[in-house]
Amino acid sequence: MKKWVLLAVVLSVTCHAQTAAPSPQNVVTISFSAAVLQTNEAQKDLDDLQKKFAPRQALIQALNTEVGNMKKRPRCCRR
Numbered sequence: 001m002k003k004w005v006l007l008a009v010v011l012s013v014t015c016h017a018q019t020a021a022p023s024p025q026n027v028v029t030i031s032f033s034a035a036v037l038q039t040n041e042a043q044k045d046l047d048d049l050q051k052k053f054a055p056r057q058a059l060i061q062a063l064n065t066e067v068g069n070m071k072k073r074p075r076c077c078r079r
Contacts, residue, residue, distance in 0.1 A: 036042055 012061070
């Protein structure tokens with residue numbers, strides 16, 4: 001995963017430096033980050049991250065629901 005991030009940074013800096021010059025009409029541009037995220041390795045890494053943070057995400061959603069319910073109660077009964 002680290003090598004993908006490093007590669008993305010290097011290529012984005014390189015691409016950014018080249019965009020200042022006027023481009024000929026036959027140049028094709030691609031979204032590098034979208035292309036990287038479509039690879040099997042990136043999909044596997046994203047799935048691993050989602051599994052790792054799923055319990056924390058569920059906790060945050062539960063707390064968000066609790067806060068929403070507290071906001072719906074009348075002010076006198078919020079304790």
